[in-house]
Every structure is written in C-alpha cells, then in structure tokens.
Amino acid sequence: MAKKYSRDERKKHRAEDNRLFILEAAEKVFSQRGYSLTTVDEIAAEAQFSKATLYRYFKSKRDLFFDVILNSFDEAVQELEELRSKDLSAEEKLKELIQLLLQVFSKKKSVSRIFYTEKDAMKKILGMDPKEPLSHSTVHARIPKKFMDKGKEFSQAITSTIQEGIDSGEFRDMDAEEASEILGALLRGFSFGEIFRERTFSIEKSSTLLYDFFLNGIKNHRHIK
Amino acid sequence: MAKKYSRDERKKHRAEDNRLFILEAAEKVFSQRGYSLTTVDEIAAEAQFSKATLYRYFKSKRDLFFDVILNSFDEAVQELEELRSKDLSAEEKLKELIQLLLQVFSKKKSVSRIFYTEKDAMKKILGMDPKEPLSHSTVHARIPKKFMDKGKEFSQAITSTIQEGIDSGEFRDMDAEEASEILGALLRGFSFGEIFRERTFSIEKSSTLLYDFFLNGIKNHRHIK
Amino acid sequence: MAKKYSRDERKKHRAEDNRLFILEAAEKVFSQRGYSLTTVDEIAAEAQFSKATLYRYFKSKRDLFFDVILNSFDEAVQELEELRSKDLSAEEKLKELIQLLLQVFSKKKSVSRIFYTEKDAMKKILGMDPKEPLSHSTVHARIPKKFMDKGKEFSQAITSTIQEGIDSGEFRDMDAEEASEILGALLRGFSFGEIFRERTFSIEKSSTLLYDFFLNGIKNHRHIK
Amino acid sequence: MAKKYSRDERKKHRAEDNRLFILEAAEKVFSQRGYSLTTVDEIAAEAQFSKATLYRYFKSKRDLFFDVILNSFDEAVQELEELRSKDLSAEEKLKELIQLLLQVFSKKKSVSRIFYTEKDAMKKILGMDPKEPLSHSTVHARIPKKFMDKGKEFSQAITSTIQEGIDSGEFRDMDAEEASEILGALLRGFSFGEIFRERTFSIEKSSTLLYDFFLNGIKNHRHIK
DNA sequence: TATGAATGAGCATTCATTCAT
DNA sequence: TATGAATGAATGCTCATTCAT
Numbered sequence: 001m002a003k004k005y006s007r008d009e010r011k012k013h014r015a016e017d018n019r020l021f022i023l024e025a026a027e028k029v030f031s032q033r034g035y036s037l038t039t040v041d042e043i044a045a046e047a048q049f050s051k052a053t054l055y056r057y058f059k060s061k062r063d064l065f066f067d068v069i070l071n072s073f074d075e076a077v078q079e080l081e082e083l084r085s086k087d088l089s090a091e092e093k094l095k096e097l098i099q100l101l102l103q104v105f106s107k108k109k110s111v112s113r114i115f116y117t118e119k120d121a122m123k124k125i126l127g128m129d130p131k132e133p134l135s136h137s138t139v140h141a142r143i144p145k146k147f148m149d150k151g152k153e154f155s156q157a158i159t160s161t162i163q164e165g166i167d168s169g170e171f172r173d174m175d176a177e178e179a180s181e182i183l184g185a186l187l188r189g190f191s192f193g194e195i196f197r198e199r200t201f202s203i204e205k206s207s208t209l210l211y212d213f214f215l216n217g218i219k220n221h222r223h224i225k
Numbered sequence: 226m227a228k229k230y231s232r233d234e235r236k237k238h239r240a241e242d243n244r245l246f247i248l249e250a251a252e253k254v255f256s257q258r259g260y261s262l263t264t265v266d267e268i269a270a271e272a273q274f275s276k277a278t279l280y281r282y283f284k285s286k287r288d289l290f291f292d293v294i295l296n297s298f299d300e301a302v303q304e305l306e307e308l309r310s311k312d313l314s315a316e317e318k319l320k321e322l323i324q325l326l327l328q329v330f331s332k333k334k335s336v337s338r339i340f341y342t343e344k345d346a347m348k349k350i351l352g353m354d355p356k357e358p359l360s361h362s363t364v365h366a367r368i369p370k371k372f373m374d375k376g377k378e379f380s381q382a383i384t385s386t387i388q389e390g391i392d393s394g395e396f397r398d399m400d401a402e403e404a405s406e407i408l409g410a411l412l413r414g415f416s417f418g419e420i421f422r423e424r425t426f427s428i429e430k431s432s433t434l435l436y437d438f439f440l441n442g443i444k445n446h447r448h449i450k
Numbered sequence: 451m452a453k454k455y456s457r458d459e460r461k462k463h464r465a466e467d468n469r470l471f472i473l474e475a476a477e478k479v480f481s482q483r484g485y486s487l488t489t490v491d492e493i494a495a496e497a498q499f500s501k502a503t504l505y506r507y508f509k510s511k512r513d514l515f516f517d518v519i520l521n522s523f524d525e526a527v528q529e530l531e532e533l534r535s536k537d538l539s540a541e542e543k544l545k546e547l548i549q550l551l552l553q554v555f556s557k558k559k560s561v562s563r564i565f566y567t568e569k570d571a572m573k574k575i576l577g578m579d580p581k582e583p584l585s586h587s588t589v590h591a592r593i594p595k596k597f598m599d600k601g602k603e604f605s606q607a608i609t610s611t612i613q614e615g616i617d618s619g620e621f622r623d624m625d626a627e628e629a630s631e632i633l634g635a636l637l638r639g640f641s642f643g644e645i646f647r648e649r650t651f652s653i654e655k656s657s658t659l660l661y662d663f664f665l666n667g668i669k670n671h672r673h674i675k
Numbered sequence: 676m677a678k679k680y681s682r683d684e685r686k687k688h689r690a691e692d693n694r695l696f697i698l699e700a701a702e703k704v705f706s707q708r709g710y711s712l713t714t715v716d717e718i719a720a721e722a723q724f725s726k727a728t729l730y731r732y733f734k735s736k737r738d739l740f741f742d743v744i745l746n747s748f749d750e751a752v753q754e755l756e757e758l759r760s761k762d763l764s765a766e767e768k769l770k771e772l773i774q775l776l777l778q779v780f781s782k783k784k785s786v787s788r789i790f791y792t793e794k795d796a797m798k799k800i801l802g803m804d805p806k807e808p809l810s811h812s813t814v815h816a817r818i819p820k821k822f823m824d825k826g827k828e829f830s831q832a833i834t835s836t837i838q839e840g841i842d843s844g845e846f847r848d849m850d851a852e853e854a855s856e857i858l859g860a861l862l863r864g865f866s867f868g869e870i871f872r873e874r875t876f877s878i879e880k881s882s883t884l885l886y887d888f889f890l891n892g893i894k895n896h897r898h899i900k
Numbered sequence: 901t902a903t904g905a906a907t908g909a910g911c912a913t914t915c916a917t918t919c920a921t
Numbered sequence: 922t923a924t925g926a927a928t929g930a931a932t933g934c935t936c937a938t939t940c941a942t
Contacts, residue, residue, distance in 0.1 A: 189414025639864025667892030
C-alpha cells in the first residue's frame with residue numbers, strides 16, 4: 001500500500017484536513033473494492049490513521065461512504081459548472097460533457113459505480129429491511145435529499161445542454177430529459193462494461209465514439225426503403 | 226434460526242428439480258442483494274431448504290453463484306437463438322433484440338448486474354489477490370472459458386444483426402462491433418440506472434426509446450450550420 | 451479410494467459379514483486418520499455402503515469406533531494366545547512377543563494408537579464432560595469393562611512371559627509387572643515415534659534392537675568404577 | 676456463548692504478556708483435548724479473552740498450535756542446556772535427563788503428545804492431502820525446519836550423554852544413536868500409556884524405574900545356560 | 901486528539917445423525 | 922434391508938464498532 005502522505009507532512013493539518021485525507025483514502029478504496037468488500041481497516045491503512053481515529057471523524061462506515069459519494073459529487077458538479085459557463089456551441093459542449101462524465105465515471109469517481117450498482121449495500125446503508133425490495137418509493141424516500149439534489153444537478157446539466165441544442169436547431173426536436181436519460185445510461189453502461197470488454201479505448205477515443213453514436217445514431221438516413 | 230419453511234408447503238422434488246429450485250432462489254437473492262451481502266442462509270430460506278442441503282447440491286457459495294450466472298446466460302442465449310432465426314428486417318430484429326436484452330438485464334436476469342458490476346466480489350470469486358488490479362489479462366485469464374463464450378454469443382448476436390443492417394443498407398456504414406459495444410453499454414446503463422430514475426418506463430416504452438435513439442441519434446440532420 | 455470389495459462379491463454376504471466389512475473399513479480409516487478426522491462418509495465410502503447403512507449396523511460413530519478397537523484387540527489377543535502356547539524358552543518367547551506387539555502396534559492394528567493417544571476423542575467417546583480432566587478414577591470407571599479386560603490380557607501375557615523367565619533364571623529377579631509396563635511403554639513409544647524418526651527399521655531389525663536393549667540394558671557390566 | 680471471564684479478574688497485561696497468556700491457555704487446552712477437538716472458543720474461554728482477540732495475536736488455530744509447540748520446545752530445550760552443562764558422570768546425567776524428559780512429556784509439556792501422535796491433525800496442519808500417506812519424505816519436507824531443529828537438539832542431548840558414557844566406559848559399547856532412539860521411545864511410551872495404567876508412579880519412582888531398566892535390562896547376567 | 905486493544909455478531913462450511921422411500 | 926436426501930449444531934474466522942489510556 002503506497003503511503004501517499006507521510007506522518008510529518010500530515011502533522012500540520014488540522015481536523016478538517018484530516019477529514020479530507022480520510023475521505024480521499026476511503027474513496028480510493030471504495031472505488032477499487034466496492035462497499036461490502038472494503039474494510040475499515042483498509043481505509044485506515046490507506047489514510048495512515050488508526051481505525052479508531054476514523055471513527056472520530058465519521059460515525060460509521062456507512063456515514064463515511066455517504067460522505068465519499070457526496071464529496072465526489074461535489075467535485076464533479078463543480079467541474080460541470082465550469083464547463084457550462086464556457087461559451088460553446090451545444091455540440092461542442094455536449095462533446096466535452098461526455099468526456100467529463102466519462103472521466104467522472106471511469107476514473108477517480110468510480111465510486112459512483114457503487115452508488116448505481118450495489119443495491120444491496122445501498123439497502124443496508126439506507127437502513128432498509130433487506131427483504132424489502134428496492135422500489136422507487138422506498139429508495140427515494142430514504143436517500144438523503146442532498147443526494148438526490150446533487151444527482152439532479154448532473155442530469156439537469158445534461159438536459160439543459162441538450163435543450164440548448166434543440167433550441168439552436170443543432171439537435172432534432174425531442175424530449176430533452178429522455179435524451180439526457182439515454183446519454184446517462186450510455187455513459188454508465190460503457191464505464192461499467194469496461195472490464196469485460198476485449199478492446200479498450202482511451203478516454204478520447206471513447207468519447208468520440210459515444211458522441212458520434214449519440215449524435216448520429218446508426219441509421220442510414222440516405223437509405224430509401 | 227427459526228425454521229423458515231415447512232416441509233408441507235414444498236412439493237416433493239427430485240434431485241434435479243431441487244437443484245433448479247435452489248438455483249432460482251439463489252438468483253432471486255443474489256439479484257436483490259449482490260454477491261457479498263447475500264448469505265447462504267438467505268438463499269436457503271428462500272429455497273426452503275436447510276443450509277446444509279444447499280451444500281449437497283453446490284460445493285460453495287461461489288460455485289452456486291457461478292451456476293446461477295451460467296444458468297441465466299443459458300436461458301437468455303436460448304431466447305436469443307430463437308430471435309435470430311426469425312425472418313425479420315434488421316431494424317425489426319434490432320428492435321426485438323433490444324426488447325429482449327432489456328428484459329434479460331432488468332427483469333429476471335438482473336444477476337448479470339453483479340457480473341458486470343461487482344468487480345470486488347468478482348476478484349474474490351476468481352481467487353485473485355484483492356490488491357491486484359482488475360486488468361483484462363488477469364480477469365480474462367481467470368473467468369471460466371464457459372463464461373466468456375456465453376458472453377460472446379450475446380455480443381455476436383448484436384454485432385451480426387447490426388452487420389446485416391449495414392449490408393442491407395438499412396444502417397449506415399460503420400464498425401459493427403463498435404456499434405454493438407455501444408448498444409450493449411446503452412442497455413446495461415439503462416438497466417442499472419433504473420433504480421435512481423424518477424420516471425420509470427415500461428419495457429415497451431423503454432425499448433422504443435432506446436431503439437429510437439440508437440437508430441437516429443439526437444442530431445438534427447436537416448439542420449444547416 | 452480403492453474399492454476393496456465389489457458390490458457383486460458382497461451380495462452374497464449376510465448381515466454378520468457386512469458388519470465385519472464395515473468394521474474392517476472403519477479400522478483402516480480410523481487408523482489412517484484418527485478418530486476426530488475420520489468422517490462417517492469416509493468409512494462408508496471405504497466400505498462401499500451408504501452412510502445410512504452403517505447406522506443400521508452401528509448406533510453411532512462412537513460405537514463403531516469401540517467395536518473396531520475391540521475387534522482389533524480380539525485378533526491380537528488370539529495371536530497372543532497362540533504364541534503363549536508355543537514351547538519356547540522365555541527369551542525366545544519374549545523375542546517373538548516383541549515382534550508380535552510391534553506388528554500389532556505399527557501395522558494393521560495402529561488403531562491402538564488412537565486408544566492410547568487421542569485422549570480428547572476418548573473423552574468424547576466416553577461421554578465425559580470435556581472439561582473434566584482425564585484421571586484414573588474417571589476413565590477407569592467409564593471404559594467399558596470389556597476394554598480393560600482385553601487390555602489386561604495383553605499385559606498379563608507379557609507379565610507372565612517375563613515371570614517365566616525370572617522363574618527359570620533367564621531374567622534377573624524383578625517385579626514382572628513393572629518390567630511388563632516398561633516393555634509396553636518401549637513398544638508403544640517406538641511405534642508412535644516412527645514418523646518423526648529419520649532412520650526407519652524393518653520389523654525384524656526393530657524387534658532385535660528393542661529386544662536387545664530390553665534384555666541387556668546399556669550398562670557396561672564389566673566396567674569397574 | 677455466555678461470558679466466561681470478567682475483565683476484573685484479569686490482570687492488565689501488555690501485548691507480549693497477553694500473547695504468552697494465550698499461549699499458556701492454548702497449551703493447556705490442546706494438551707487436554709488434542710488439536711482436532713480443541714475449539715478456538717475453548718482456548719479463548721481458558722485465556723479469558725474473546726475469540727476475536729486471539730486472532731489479533733495469532734493468525735489461525737494452526738499457527739497458534741505451532742507456536743504452542745515451539746514455545747514448549749524452547750522451554751524444554753533451555754532446561755536441557757542447563758542440565759548438560761552440569762559436571763556429572765554420564766550415569767548421573769542420564770538419570771537426570773530421564774527425569775527431565777519425563778517431566779517434559781508428562782506434565783506441562785504434554786502437547787508434545789499431539790506432535791507425536793495426532794498424525795491426522797498434523798497432516799491437516801501441514802496442509803497435506805489427507806489421502807497422501809504420512810511418509811518420511813513428505814512429513815520431513817513440510818515440518819518447519821525450526822521444528823526439526825528443536826527436535827534434534829533433544830535427541831542429540833540424549834545421544835551425546837550416552838556417547839559420553841560409552842567413552843568413559845560406564846556404558847557398554849553400542850550405537851549411541853540407537854540407544855538414544857530406544858530411550859526416547861521408552862519415555863514417550865511411558866508417558867502416553869499413563870492414563871490406562873492401573874498403578875501410577877511419581878516422577879521420581881518412574882524415572883528410577885526407567886533408568887534402572889534402561890541401564891540394566893532384564894537379563895540375568897549371572898545366569899549360566 | 902489519537903490509538904492499540906478488545907469484542908459481539910455474523911458467515912461459510914462441515915459432519916454426525918435421522919428420515920422417507 | 923438399503924439408501925439418497927435432509928438438517929441441527931458446530932467451528933474457524935472476519936469485521937464494524939467501542940473502550941481505556
């Protein structure tokens with residue numbers, strides 16, 4: 001386990017810094033091993049703090065996990081904001097958006113994977129009876145509002161970019177929310193499937209590929225039946 | 226542990242039936258709770274057998290899990306074959322394919338989610354050192370050949386359907402494999418994201434939606450820059 | 451697992467024969483693996499009967515084990531009797547006795563090892579509270595009388611042979627029982643230690659060696675202090 | 676499991692003390708019940724620690740067991756060294772040696788019994804295939820070198836003491852190693868058989884007895900055939 | 901504040917024994 | 922009689938969490 005920070009470097013940090021250190025360590029480990037398989041010991045080792053110390057900063061593994069996700073969201077949302085404020089055409093903006101989200105999903109932010117996939121862990125985390133199925137009503141009711149809000153910021157960024165394109169005539173007329181949903185799914189699915197794909201693509205190649213398909217579809221528009 | 230089942234409620238099964246019964250129960254629980262969080266006790270309860278009995282039929286939790294996946298694959302691959310033999314245009318076939326895969330992913334076959342997402346569990350299952358990163362070489366080397374073969378049948382079905390469309394001129398000229406990759410990602414991502422979506426769509430609506438976007442993209446082709 | 455008896459060969463046997471088959475199989479497995487590590491499944495496999503069938507012939511693993519030991523004793527005691535009736539000098543008889551016991555201990559009858567060494571198993575078998583220490587009073591009170599009787603036949607055989615030698619003047623004057631105890635210990639210890647010895651000796655060499663030492667001791671009787 | 680210990684009764688130990696405490700508890704339980712029948716719970720109860728705590732100090736039951744044996748060896752070997760450095764005649768030294776080894780075997784060090792007798796457990800412990808027979812080559816290859824080394828120190832102590840006696844003329848001319856083997860067996864067998872003996876002897880009486888026989892044998896040297 | 905130590909609750913797996921045919 | 926199937930009770934080991942300093 002590589003030691004990212006030496007004890008000396010760390011000394012100077014105060015409480016809030018420590019929190020962040022731990023959060024980063026946790027993110028790293030959670031990303032690599034998922035919620036269930038990650039042990040608090042591993043996070044502690046990665047953060048170079050004692051396990052007990054983690055519990056000083058976070059009430060539980062569950063809480064730590066939530067904060068990791070929230071933290072990841074925050075960073076990503078911030079990058080998102082920067083992107084949105086750029087003066088670009090909808091197409092250009094969409095292309096960059098795809099690239100950004102691909103990075104968010106695949107690289108450092110792969111925690112999101114857990115958020116989207118470890119239903120089981122989520123239930124445990126959300127304090128639901130494990131037998132109770134994961135339905136919208138139950139999940140939505142329990143996911144801290146903060147979560148949903150952050151999540152919405154994302155999809156809204158996509159949605160509004162697409163809407164801009166529709167308005168400017170760059171994109172065809174359609175339900176921008178649906179399109180956003182589709183793009184989200186595409187990115188998600190592409191990132192998750194990575195491992196079992198035989199060929200891998202660079203982020204650039206990937207984003208070009210996805211962008212191209214999302215824009216043009218597969219249909220031959222010049223084809224006359 | 227309180228007795229969670231009664232002998233009376235359960236029909237008398239033969240060995241092979243029992244195996245299947247357990248397999249189904251396992252699939253259900255694994256699907257809901259993922260690999261790590263699923264306990265053998267839960268599967269046993271669901272199957273209305275004692276834990277020890279499961280071990281008569283399956284060597285280990287790991288083995289049971291593998292068999293669940295294989296079993297799911299088998300069923301799906303069979304449906305796939307039926308579809309492929311139908312005499313349909315590439316577009317029609319693609320539409321049905323999307324519908325089928327959506328069902329495979331979202332409904333009964335949601336075990337596949339684990340296969341695609343629980344990297345950590347997979348590592349454990351594949352007997353890898355948890356520290357060792359999940360790379361293609363390591364994973365591909367260890368995933369039983371049977372698995373990869375089944376998996377390939379799927380992507381090949383998609384690929385060849387797309388290729389048919391390209392050949393017939395229905396689809397534009399492109400790399401069929403890449404397109405297949407994209408569709409796979411789309412379906413995957415759509416299914417996994419389901420839970421956190423605010424709106425849900427029926428399988429029909431979903432497949433129409435995905436089909437439409439995959440076919441046409443979002444671009445306004447009549448738009449002149 | 452080698453099949454000692456084919457089902458066909460066995461068909462002809464009646465209940466009593468089956469009992470013996472099982473007994474032999476059990477002896478073989480118990481000898482190799484000890485009481486605790488031997489599973490009823492293993493014995494059943496060795497005997498080519500179903501586990502349930504074993505329970506038709508023996509009330510429990512414990513009972514089966516007892517019978518194995520008793521059976522072993524019986525065979526050995528019989529050989530002993532034959533030896534005792536031979537017309538030999540005490541020295542000669544003693545030499546043969548050593549050889550016989552060495553065989554009994556080391557070869558087929560290594561079950562005795564368990565009897566002598568697996569105190570823990572004995573306790574369980576004897577139905578003692580595991581916390582209760584193994585003292586003479588408790589053990590002796592519980593070991594079925596049959597056992598002690600058989601055991602005594604052995605030591606008495608040794609004792610009386612030695613006594614004969616004392617009476618004939620071949621052996622020096624001593625407490626024959628003590629000497630018997632000593633010889634028993636020597637044989638036991640020699641057999642048990644076999645595994646960790648670097649050199650191994652044939653039964654013949656071993657018995658000569660033991661006999662020689664037991665007879666002459668190590669002292670230099672011609673040495674004048 | 677009811678709490679079997681109270682924090683109050685237990686003196687505060689440092690880490691190293693705790694390790695030793697657990698080691699002693701384990702030795703006690705292993706000695707009484709053998710490897711297989713000893714449960715980690717029992718050791719924990721004896722040590723007045725929770726099971727989980729044992730695992731802080733020892734990686735596994737197997738490891739704990741090994742350390743118990745090693746520890747026992749160490750103590751015994753140390754006593755041995757002290758004895759060897761004393762200025763005594765070979766006979767006197769031998770007598771004390773017998774006494775010491777008798778103590779080692781029968782009293783506190785009865786763990787050694789397991790080492791010598793629980794072949795089956797040894798196999799499991801050594802990670803051998805249970806079907807694979809216990810042969811010299813396999814066992815010797817796997818027993819940690821440390822073990823064999825300690826073991827050899829013992830037999831060498833005996834051997835050299837005997838050799839001294841041979842050289843000084845106290846003992847008759849013979850193969851010192853063989854004689855050492857014999858004495859080892861005698862002591863071992865005597866200790867193991869203890870339980871089923873009707874008469875028990877004090878360590879003093881026992882050592883006198885064994886010493887006497889080992890020295891003089893049973894033969895009447897004045898007897899003329 | 902920081903941490904080494906301790907633990908309860910849990911989990912996968914095994915095995916002697918019983919049951920139903 | 923013989924047996925395939927079923928199971929309760931263990932057992933070794935792990936891990937999130939708390940405690941004492």
